[in-house]
Amino acid sequence: MLAQLVDMSLWESVVRALIPVLLAAVGGLICERAGVFQISLEGMMLAGAFAAVAAAHVTGSALAAAVTAALAGVLLSLVLAFGAVSRGGNAIVLGVAINILAVGLTSFLLPQLFGVRGSFQPEGDVRILRLALPGLSDIPFLGPVLFNLSILGYLALLLVPAIWLFLFRTQLGLRLRGVGERPLAAETLGVSPTAYRYGAVIASGVLAGLAGAQLALGNVGVFTEGISSGRGWIAVVAVMLGRAHPFGVLAACLLFGFTEALGFRLQGQGYPVQITDALPFVVTLVALVIARKRFRRLLDLTASTV
């Protein structure tokens, strides 16, 4: 039975499940390095998914959909940047508020713009372009798993080493890390924490928006209310578990991808859908307990009211 469960097509779906969470998690990672708690990845993903579907419906173009999704993420991220960075509001509470706002906005616009409730399928069958890399995609096992992804999928995987290089080998990356660790020290040396934090938050908006586009248009091509179903939160946890390190975060996202793919498999075998729905979250909770003692900063921050 194990051999039945764990075969190549499982790994394909692992990677597919991994992509949206990874995109959002990289955004969260950048913010964490800059010293901003990014809790609103869930809302930005949802907004991105909606925007992608809306744009796909109107223009029929996947490219336009992706761009619009990124813009939606950016718009919400500006709310976070302004409220938390410029105005000094509590980033965690603001993040929760933005998540609620995203739910409200998408639930409102769905009937308001398209006259439907619950879910919406755009005209024409718009999907994010999938690219099978010639030659590489024929390699046994690795080929179909890694080299037959959507464009956003390649982007997500390439971002991991790219962000590593950025953080640890470039000027901007060094300054970003300094800003996140000791903003006052950075300021006295002429590096503006505000500028870098805005940049980080906006980047996370772009990535979370794209993650939403991938969710909506990557496989199924439909927007349903609550389509993000907690993946934004999984991304937040992935950043925590991975200690804001690109490869650690990738590993955490991989864990999630695996449990989600496994869950679908078990569903196919007849297990109740609720168990498989809960599985990624339970696994994440267990991972958090196992990985304890890494979370001092978050603990200290939440001990203060608005």
Added chain:
Amino acid sequence: MPERIGSRLLGVVGHPVTVALLVAFGLGAVVIALTGGDPLAAFGEMLGGGFTGSGLRNTLSRTIPIVGMALAFSLAFRSGVLNLGGEGQMLMGALFGTMAAIVVPGPGPLVVVVAVLVGAAVGAAWALLPALGQTVFQVPLLITSLLLNYVARATTSYLVRYPFGEPGAAFASTVAVPESNRIPDFQFLGGGISISLFFVLGLVALLAVVYRRSVFGYETAMLGHSGPFARYGGVDVERKTLVVMAFAGAIGGLVGSHLVLGETYRYIDADMIAQTGFAWTGLMVSLLAYNRPVPILFAGLFFAGLQIGGFAMERSTKVSWQLAEVIQALVIVAVVSRLAVTWRRRRRLGEETGPPQPEMEAAHVGEV
């Protein structure tokens, strides 16, 4: 003299809450206009529909879960504990409270009390899970309480379909709660409102007194201001965290039980999932009211009225009722962003409000 009145007036007008309301309704008007509606008509219907006639009755009914969940959230938040798991605590309490009301034998009022207590206990237990995660394992309960929401949804969905469900029903639901075991209504404005309303009002009063005058209230408030300070003063931080979460979860469970035993009279999966919104509305109300019980009551009434008004608005103007949720969220975003208008003072770059203090830390560079 005129300057004092002027600055007082500005204090009210420029207050974060006022500015937030203006910004939220302003943006809401823009959204309505952009999507083809009439802002003034929409707002008129919304405010009228929520606060007059039968709408007022519905608003009062809706106030029960909103204020209840707000009180639950505020109890934890003012103590520095960010409980995002209200949803899950509500659902779990609701389901088990319902089953208790169905299964437990005895005279009606007694069963109701028992059922409601079961709901509270289950809600408290569900909240204690993340609390223990934090106090024993140092895993932030902010995250774990939220993740447990999804686990709660899955758990209740499963339980209501298989062991607890009504066999052969068209949709996932328990059997109806026996009539004798329901929370009764009282009559107001031509219809019924659950007597749970009085309980909520009582809870507001109780918490207001406890926060201001009790040792527990003082210690939790100080904990909310600064954990290290409270610990230094002899406050048992771990124990307070557990107690506060247990109470928050218990209130959540009570609210959930009310939603079934006082309103729908059966636990319907899809229905309850939709009602988890109350937990988030409660959170927003608490933020708007700065965690204080009496302001929570008024803010809760206001938000409840907006939501009921939203339904009325959709019936008359075809503007989708979720606009109310959008406006609510915008208000909170604005409040948290500390938008305020202050008395004009020339502020230059880097000007502090006082002379800089000589730096005092011993150079423990490794510390956060």
Added chain:
Amino acid sequence: MTTELELRGITKRFPGVLACDGIDLTARRGEIHCLVGENGAGKTTLMSILYGLFPPDEGEMLVRGRPVRFNSPLDAIRLGLGMVHQAFKLFPSLTVAENVIFREEPAKLGWIDRKGAVARVRELADAYGLAVDPTAKVEDLPVGVLQRVEILKALYRDASILILDEPTAVLTPQERDRLFDVMRRLRDSGRTILFITHKLAEVMAVADRITVLRNGRAVAELDPAATTPEEISRHMTGRDVEPVRAGPSPSLGDVVLSVDALTVAGVHGLPSVSEVSFDVRSGEIVGIAAVAGNGQTELVEAIAGLREATAGTVTLRGVDITHLDVAARRRAGMCYVPEDRHRVGTAAAASVSENLLMGYQRTDTMKRGAWLRRGAVHTHAHRLREDYAIRVSGIDVAAGTLSGGNLQKVALAREMTHEAPLIIAEQPTRGVDIGAIEFIHTRLVAARDRGAAILLVSAELSEIQSLATRILVMFEGRIVAELDPDVADEAEIGLHMTGGRVAGA
């Protein structure tokens, strides 16, 4: 000698406070210029202006004869000013080299030249005798080395004017002397050093010229060869000041606090406190002298109940409190004025009255059953405010608005008013103006005379020397010496503070 830096009539106002009042200062090239003054005299504000954090309300600054205006620290850095901060503004997880090059990284198209950076830092370090490993992470370095990194930061940016703000607070006497050597080397290479301090011995040791600040004004410009510490002190305070000397204690009573073989775990497997034993009797002040980071903080936290001890016992008036929680220890007769008054000793968002209650909310005077006696709480707060001359507009005002000295008074007032048999005071006068220092010292001595047992931990040797009945020196988690303050001098104490050895490379 050419004038490198000139300040004319620098004035800066804050709401309710005139921090700088027409300050004039002239510093020459190749000179160590000491800026002295008490806490609150305006030194920090002046340096913040000099460093570009904010502009002055009036007055002008000239660098090398040209008028300048700084809109940000970057402008100041560009003109050759380098600030060596007191609380080191370094990034713990970054390496020494990364800290030094931050914002001025040698790079091509955004890509950092890491080898070049390390080489350049090594070059500078060797040139000025600042021994440090460029590839070490700052968080792994001991405190005494961090200062060298700060100096390297300034030198890397070609600073011609270095501003050192109270640099010796965290150094042993030996490390301080090495710093002075570095300063002299830098001066001889033509740089201008602005050395800010309130310690007169240091001024006499190293200054070429002295400017004294008092109440925001520059009241004197002196030549160290032609003046004395007493004269400088008189300029600083405007009167003849005798530091509070505790004098002999009227009566020495029973042992109140007994610490026996106390051990506390630390990081990397090494204990931070190792088998420490000592007693404190009623009527005596035991002073613990130690350089930051030698376990004294952990020791105090273990005694106070904020940290677990792994071995040993703590006994308070015969009761074993080793495993009791903080509340129980307070009931047993302990009170504690912590080092970190902002994070631990007070809560900025809470009112003054609420701050004055903390720790005592469960005593019978302050509560009845589960409810607070609000009248008693208010009376208590009002009384303390008066007794301790805490300057605040009302007791319901948030404590965060108070100045450092007043905040410390809040913490002290609260702790000392219950006349506990044991008082633990950690860095009680750090960052506090001299009027408040006198006040606090007087109160401590009065408590001692009343029969309290006081454990005093301080990095200010002069404070320990003037107040302590006995001095215990702590080094690397152990008590390494017990000294008599009337006999031992600063050099001897300092030697023990470094373990009896010269500070390592």
